Amino acid sequence: MKQKNKFVHPYIPNSASFNSEQIIQALGLKDIDELYGDIPERLRFRGKMNIPPAMASEQDLRKHLVSILNKNTTCEEYISFLGAGCAHHYVPAICDEITGRAEFLTAYAGEPYEDHGRFQVLFEFESLMAELLDVDVVSVPTYDWGQAASSSIRMAGRIAGKDEMLIADNTSPDRLKVIKNYCEPVMKITLVKHDQKTGMLDLADLKSKISSITAGVYFENPAYLGFLEEQGDKIANLIHQVNGVVVVGTDPVSLGVVAPPSHYGADITCGDIQALGNHMYFGGSMGGFIGTRDEEKYVMEYAWRLFGIAKTSVEGEWGFGDVAYNRTSFSVREKGKEFVGTAAALYGISAAVYLSLMGPKGMKELGQLILQNALYAQKGITSLPGVRLRFRSTNFKEFVVDFSSTGKSVAHINKALLAKGVFGGMDLSQEFPLLKNCALYCVTEMHSKPDIDTLISALHEILK
Amino acid sequence: MNIQRVNRVRNFHQAKWDEEVIFQLHSPGERGIIVSEADQEIQQEVGNGISSLPSHLIRKEGPALPEVGQMRVLKHFLRLSQHTLGADLNIDIGQGTCTVKYNPKINEVFVRNPKASKLHPYQDQGTIQGALQIMYDMDLYFREISGMDRFTFQPSSGSHAILIMASIMHKYHTVRGESHRDELITTIFSHPSDAAAAAVKGYKVITIFPDKNGFPDIEALQKAVSSRTAGLFITNPEDTGIFNPFIDEFTRIIHEAGGLCGYDQANANGILGVTRAKEAGFDMCFFNLHKTFGSPHGCGGPAGGALGVTKALESYLPVPLVDYKEGKYFLNWDNEHTIGKTRSFFGPFPVILRSYAWIRSLGEEGLKEVARIAVLNNNYILKNLTAIEGVESPFPGGKHRIEQVRYTWEKFYHQTGVDIHNVIFRMCDFGFHLWTSHHPYIVPKPCTIEPTESYSKSELDEYLDALRYIAEEARKEPETVKNAPHRSVVHKIDESWFDDPKQWAITWRSFLKKHGDEFKRKA
Numbered sequence: 010m011k012q013k014n015k016f017v018h019p020y021i022p023n024s025a026s027f028n029s030e031q032i033i034q035a036l037g038l039k040d041i042d043e044l045y046g047d048i049p050e051r052l053r054f055r056g057k058m059n060i061p062p063a064m065a066s067e068q069d070l071r072k073h074l075v076s077i078l079n080k081n082t083t084c085e086e087y088i089s090f091l092g093a094g095c096a097h098h099y100v101p102a103i104c105d106e107i108t109g110r111a112e113f114l115t116a117y118a119g120e121p122y123e124d125h126g127r128f129q130v131l132f133e134f135e136s137l138m139a140e141l142l143d144v145d146v147v148s149v150p151t152y153d154w155g156q157a158a159s160s161s162i163r164m165a166g167r168i169a170g171k172d173e174m175l176i177a178d179n180t181s182p183d184r185l186k187v188i189k190n191y192c193e194p195v196m197k198i199t200l201v202k203h204d205q206k207t208g209m210l211d212l213a214d215l216k217s218k219i220s221s222i223t224a225g226v227y228f229e230n231p232a233y234l235g236f237l238e239e240q241g242d243k244i245a246n247l248i249h250q251v252n253g254v255v256v257v258g259t260d261p262v263s264l265g266v267v268a269p270p271s272h273y274g275a276d277i278t279c280g281d282i283q284a285l286g287n288h289m290y291f292g293g294s295m296g297g298f299i300g301t302r303d304e305e306k307y308v309m310e311y312a313w314r315l316f317g318i319a320k321t322s323v324e325g326e327w328g329f330g331d332v333a334y335n336r337t338s339f340s341v342r343e344k345g346k347e348f349v350g351t352a353a354a355l356y357g358i359s360a361a362v363y364l365s366l367m368g369p370k371g372m373k374e375l376g377q378l379i380l381q382n383a384l385y386a387q388k389g390i391t392s393l394p395g396v397r398l399r400f401r402s403t404n405f406k407e408f409v410v411d412f413s414s415t416g417k418s419v420a421h422i423n424k425a426l427l428a429k430g431v432f433g434g435m436d437l438s439q440e441f442p443l444l445k446n447c448a449l450y451c452v453t454e455m456h457s458k459p460d461i462d463t464l465i466s467a468l469h470e471i472l473k
Numbered sequence: 474m475n476i477q478r479v480n481r482v483r484n485f486h487q488a489k490w491d492e493e494v495i496f497q498l499h500s501p502g503e504r505g506i507i508v509s510e511a512d513q514e515i516q517q518e519v520g521n522g523i524s525s526l527p528s529h530l531i532r533k534e535g536p537a538l539p540e541v542g543q544m545r546v547l548k549h550f551l552r553l554s555q556h557t558l559g560a561d562l563n564i565d566i567g568q569g570t571c572t573v574k575y576n577p578k579i580n581e582v583f584v585r586n587p588k589a590s591k592l593h594p595y596q597d598q599g600t601i602q603g604a605l606q607i608m609y610d611m612d613l614y615f616r617e618i619s620g621m622d623r624f625t626f627q628p629s630s631g632s633h634a635i636l637i638m639a640s641i642m643h644k645y646h647t648v649r650g651e652s653h654r655d656e657l658i659t660t661i662f663s664h665p666s667d668a669a670a671a672a673v674k675g676y677k678v679i680t681i682f683p684d685k686n687g688f689p690d691i692e693a694l695q696k697a698v699s700s701r702t703a704g705l706f707i708t709n710p711e712d713t714g715i716f717n718p719f720i721d722e723f724t725r726i727i728h729e730a731g732g733l734c735g736y737d738q739a740n741a742n743g744i745l746g747v748t749r750a751k752e753a754g755f756d757m758c759f760f761n762l763h764k765t766f767g768s769p770h771g772c773g774g775p776a777g778g779a780l781g782v783t784k785a786l787e788s789y790l791p792v793p794l795v796d797y798k799e800g801k802y803f804l805n806w807d808n809e810h811t812i813g814k815t816r817s818f819f820g821p822f823p824v825i826l827r828s829y830a831w832i833r834s835l836g837e838e839g840l841k842e843v844a845r846i847a848v849l850n851n852n853y854i855l856k857n858l859t860a861i862e863g864v865e866s867p868f869p870g871g872k873h874r875i876e877q878v879r880y881t882w883e884k885f886y887h888q889t890g891v892d893i894h895n896v897i898f899r900m901c902d903f904g905f906h907l908w909t910s911h912h913p914y915i916v917p918k919p920c921t922i923e924p925t926e927s928y929s930k931s932e933l934d935e936y937l938d939a940l941r942y943i944a945e946e947a948r949k950e951p952e953t954v955k956n957a958p959h960r961s962v963v964h965k966i967d968e969s970w971f972d973d974p975k976q977w978a979i980t981w982r983s984f985l986k987k988h989g990d991e992f993k994r995k996a
Contacts, residue, residue, distance in 0.1 A: 016838045016839065016842050018834075018835060018839055018842065020574075020575050020577065020767075020834070020835065020839075020843075020926070020927065021839075021842055021843060021846050021926045021927070022927070022928065022929035022930075022932075023846045023849065023850060023926070023928075023929060023930055024842050024846055024926075028929055028930040029846065029849060031930055032849055032850070032853045032930060033849070035853065035856070036849075036852055036853060036856060041845045041846075041848070041849050042845075043873075044845075044848045044849065044852055044873045045747055045848070045873075046871070046872050046873060047715075047716050047718055047870075047871030047872055047873060048716055048718065048744075048747065048748050049718050051721070051752070052718070052720070052721060052748045052752050052753060053747065053748060054620075054746060054747060054748055054749050054752065057837060058614075058617035058618060058746055058837050058840070059613075059617050059837075060614050060617050060618075060832065060836060060837040060840065061833065061836055061837070062836045062837060062838070063834065063835055063836030063837070063838055063839045064833050064834055064836065065834060065835075065836075065839070067579050067834075070579060070830060070833060070834050071579060071582070073833065074583050074830055074833075075583075075586070075588075077603045077606055077607060078583065078586050078588035078589055078603045079588060079603065080602040080603035080606065081588045081589075081592055081600060081601055081602065081603040081604055082596070082600035082601075083587050083588055083591035083592060084591045084592065084593055084596075085587055085591050087596075087600070089593055089596070091593040091595050091596065093595060094817055094818075095593060095594055095595075095817070095818060097591075097593070101506050103505075103506075103543065103546060103547050103550075105585070106547065107547075107550045107551070107554065109581065109585075110551070110554040110559075111559050111561035111562065112554040112555065112557040112558070112559035112561070112562065113554050113557060113559065113771070113772055114559060114561070114576070114581075114769045114771060115559035115560035115561045115562075115565075115573075115576055115769045115770060115771075116557045116558065116559040116560070116770065116771075116772045117560070117568055117571050117573060117770035117772065117773065118568050118571055118770075118773075118906075118908065119557075119558055119568070119906045120897060120898065120901065120906070121963075121966055122898060122901045122958045122961040122962060122963060122966075123487060123557075123558040123901040123904075123905075123906060123958075123961055123962065124556075124557050124558055124906075125556045125557070125961070125962035125963055126552075126553035126554055126555065126556030126557035126962070127556075127557045127772045127773075129492075129494070129553055129556065130550065130553045130557075130772070131772070131773075132494070132979075132980075132981075133494060133495050133981075135979055135980050136494070136495075136496065136980040136981035136982065137495070137538060139980040139981075139982055139983075140536045140537045140538050140982065141536045141538065143536070145979070145980055145982060145983045145986070146979045146980065146983070147979070147980060149773065150774065152629040152630070152633060152816055153629070153816055153817045154817065155814075155816060155817055156629075156816070183814050183817055183818075184817070186813040186814040187813075187814055187815060187816065187817070189813070190640055190812060190813055190814075190815060191636075191673065194673065194674050194675035195675065237526070237527065237530055239527050239529070239530060241530075242529075264532065264536060265532065265535065265536065266522075266523050266526065266531065266532055267526065267530055267531070267532055268529075268530050268531065268532045268533070269532070269536075272532075273529075273530075281817075288590035288591060289590065289591060289592060289593055289594075290584075290589065290590055290592070290822050290823050291589070291592040291593070291594050291601070291604050291818070291819070291822040292593070292594030292817060292818025292819055292820075292822065293775070293818070293819075293820060293821045293822030293823050293824070293825070294775070294823065295816070295817050295818070296774075296775075303979070303983050305974040308974065308977070308979070315979045316979065317970065317971055317977050317978050317979045318494075318970075318978050318981075318984050319966050319967055319968065319969075319970050319971065320966075320967045320970075321963050321964045321965060321966050321967060322964045322965040322967065323963075323964045326491070326963055326964060327494075327963070328963045328966035328967075329966075330966055330968060330971055331971060332970075332971050332972075332977045332979055333971065333972060333977070334971070334972075335972070338665045338666060338668070338669030339665055339911070339912065340912050341912070342665045342668040342669055342678075342680075342912070343668040343669050343671070343672040343678040345665075345669055347669065347673050348632055348635075348636070348665075348666050348669035348670045348672075348673055349632070349666075349669075350630045350631060350632025350633065350666050350776075351630045351631070351632070351763065351770070351773055351774045351776040352629065352630060352773065352774040352775075352776065353629075353773075353774040353775050354771055354772040354773030354774045355771030355772055355773075355774060355775060356774070356775065358550075358772060361495075361550075362546065362550055364538055365495050365505060365538070365539065365541060365546045365549070365550075366505030366506040366541075366543065366546050367505065367506060367508075367538065368503075368504065368505055368538050368539065368540040368541070369535030369536050369537070369538050369540070370504065370535070370540070371504070371505065371506055371507070371508050372535070372536060372538065373535055374507075374508035374510075375508050376522075376523070377511075377521065377522045377523055378508060378509060378510065378511050378522075379522075380522030380523060380525060380526070381511035381515050381516060381519055381520075381521070381522035382511060382515065384519040384520075384522060384525060385511075385515045385518060385519050388518065388519065403525055403526055403527060403530075423597070424597075427597050427599075427600075432593065432596055432597065432600075435595050454508065454509060457512065458512035458514060458515055
């Protein structure tokens with residue numbers, strides 16, 4: 010049945026009548042609509058959706074999309090000091106090259122035969138992260154740090170056989186919301202105070218809150234607010250004394266120079282891989298990781314997939330596959346550990362390529378460069394009258410700047426910075442009432458001396 | 474060049490590089506990339522930086538990452554990509570329920586544009602109007618597709634959207650003083666996450682099995698419903714491809730009992746513009762942007778869930794939502810009963826962007842054509858596949874299937890002794906995927922095929938030819954099928970290590986610890 014001006018589209022080969030007619034005939038139909046015959050009329054939508062008409066010409070589509078995207082200003086056009094979990098780090102060309110490969114971009118759920126490469130690259134992601142974290146087991150990527158932390162905390166509860174988790178109260182508020190939503194059905198979340206001067210965990214408060222129902226503790230290092238938690242050993246000792254599980258969230262780009270959490274007692278390490286070779290993508294390139302030691306008690310509690318290496322029927326040939334698959338919801342539905350789904354594998358591939366390129370020397374050079382740039386920025390900022398660092402602590406790439414004594418709000422300062430082509434540090438007033446007039450500044454390897462000097466002189470102008 | 478089609482299958486061999494694991498390429502001193510040095514003046518002013526760290530936090534020994542030169546790193550990962558059968562390279566209809574369709578390359582151009590990739594979520598909103606416009610317009614389009622009143626794109630996947638639906642449902646009942654509702658009903662042919670993500674929120678899951686026709690058993694549903702019912706999560710058509718014509722009766726029963734209904738629309742590809750969540754009586758629904766809406770699967774993510782709700786549930790959506798007022802798009806964190814946040818920042822933006830471009834390219838008529846052709850293609854496969862002796866489509870269901878079919882090869886197995894797994898591994902030899910089913914296997918010896926709209930008739934014929942070839946081969950020389958794959962990247966994998974704590978090796982270092990002695994590989 011031919012129609013005048015039949016809709017044909019490059020994405021739909023059988024929209025061409027030549028093809029569809031053959032199939033319609035082969036099926037003995039008069040019209041494709043017969044195939045919907047099982048749907049009762051009362052459930053049929055017969056209307057027109059108010060969606061714009063097709064822009065089938067690729068040229069038109071491109072023009073349209075570019076015009077929308079051009080309304081955005083990027084962190085390459087402006088100098089950005091924004092962080093708070095998503096940061097501007099360098100993405101090597103080869104990372105883009107590999108994640109742009111059609112094979113990796115469009116693969117999904119094939120067997121470990123025809124998708125051997127997918128299994129191997131994710132096994133290598135696990136293995137490279139394992140060296141960075143100095144652990145023996147790492148899962149494939151989860152949605153983001155919040156998801157990884159949430160799952161780690163529930164894991165800790167199951168492993169310890171208890172149901173209260175103690176969490177530093179200056180953990181990222183958004184992450185805490187994610188954790189609460191995910192964990193509160195089975196766990197009690199109790200917040201532990203921090204030392205107002207250093208930002209670090211208040212050990213006395215921690216001690217007072219450890220009880221017979223404590224499964225463990227969760228803290229972050231480097232912290233959300235940028236400082237390094239220096240009491241990891243002491244915190245771990247306190248928790249291990251009650252057979253609790255220590256869960257630490259970390260920033261992998263710091264681990265070339267900063268000791269990984271497993272070195273100061275972490276039983277479960279988690280965090281985000283965005284900084285390892287992924288563009289910021291408006292906060293849309295997050296991916297979480299979970300790492301532990303290789304004990305059956307730990308491995309069997311992972312909710313996420315774990316790819317392992319295996320022999321094949323040919324000597325010297327190696328294959329891959331799912332380890333302990335029957336623990337997952339894919340295997341046993343609601344009887345599995347939490348749930349598992351499609352998450353962030355492609356960002357894990359980028360991270361694997363990144364770590365392979367960087368090697369130990371690159372990660373050290375990176376950590377050093379970030380520290381130096383951040384120290385230089387901290388020095389310059391605190392030289393401004395009325396401006397001080399909020400916490401008396403060592404910071405990695407982020408630090409809290411207190412503008413209280415300047416008499417100007419962060420909102421005012423950031424608006425003025427914007428006019429000078431600078432995205433100032435994130436305003437902390439909303440998230441932490443105690444940090445009114447404070448901003449979270451992030452400095453990475455992407456900042457040059459001129460960039461930082463521009464910030465300092467701009468602030469100097471604004472604060473006059 | 475004419476490919477001889479005497480045997481009706483390609484003389485395919487997958488790339489086989491026998492490529493090492495990256496650690497085996499380690500050569501001390503090689504550099505993959507050099508990192509910049511701090512400006513000289515900065516170095517002078519602040520020193521080496523590392524000594525500012527508390528000494529006990531300085532990493533004493535560098536991480537044991539391999540040291541590999543740049544070209545070799547590139548070569549390594551390119552070879553691994555050749556060991557991966559992406560949809561772009563094959564007729565990828567064998568990954569049923571995954572909706573593996575064409576992911577337009579023009580969309581990658583948009584994603585790579587710095588105006589998409591170099592944005593920070595917390596930039597001043599005046600500098601991200603383009604990004605916000607895309608998210609806002611997507612909300613409007615999905616309201617049209619589903620009949621729901623408001624959408625969020627915060628979910629990082631379909632399963633994540635289910636968690637969020639469960640969270641909304643939980644808060645809704647709590648706010649109304651009905652937190653005693655602790656039971657969630659789903660069906661065995663809905664995705665495992667419909668059960669598992671609900672269980673994460675503390676729900677006891679009741680699973681409905683199919684009746685003899687292949688529809689979820691409505692009598693079982695009636696028995697399962699009680700004053701403890703929080704709601705129903707169900708997919709329709711189910712993974713069998715059968716459309717449940719009583720779906721609005723299902724939702725009526727749940728509503729009568731005081732529950733909410735969440736529509737898992739992972740299987741939306743055959744029904745776009747044909748039947749909607751609204752008329753079926755749902756309170757919530759979600760779509761998979763990385764399935765139906767053309768964003769690539771990326772080996773398992775990034776993914777995206779478009780989650781929509783009726784007006785009554787709008788105040789429960791996670792924040793921020795994207796609104797528009799007086800010529801400006803803005804992020805709105807005010808939502809009275811919001812469940813809060815379920816992921817960092819606003820959502821998987823590259824996935825949202827690709828889906829937006831996909832929808833704009835196809836338009837209203839295009840979305841409907843996608844559905845119609847997906848259903849046409851599927852019924853073409855159905856007719857031809859069930860013509861193979863021993864292959865059947867279980868359940869009478871309806872007259873037709875929607876966008877996919879779950880087949881059974883049980884009779885075939887009894888006739889030939891060749892199992893569906895053998896067929897799957899033999900399909901690798903011709904450059905194809907084939908997938909069985911979610912667990913548990915309700916349909917015995919299953920495979921699930923979902924053609925989508927992306928493949929031409931001749932490609933569908935090529936896929937069918939391969940299955941016919943293997944079916945023939947199973948009767949003539951079964952050992953060839955049973956010992957497959959022969960032309961893939963590796964041979965039969967020995968799975969015995971995977972469930973043995975003493976043997977499993979999830980990382981290279983673990984492998985060396987446990988199996989280093991017996992591992993002798995030429996450098």
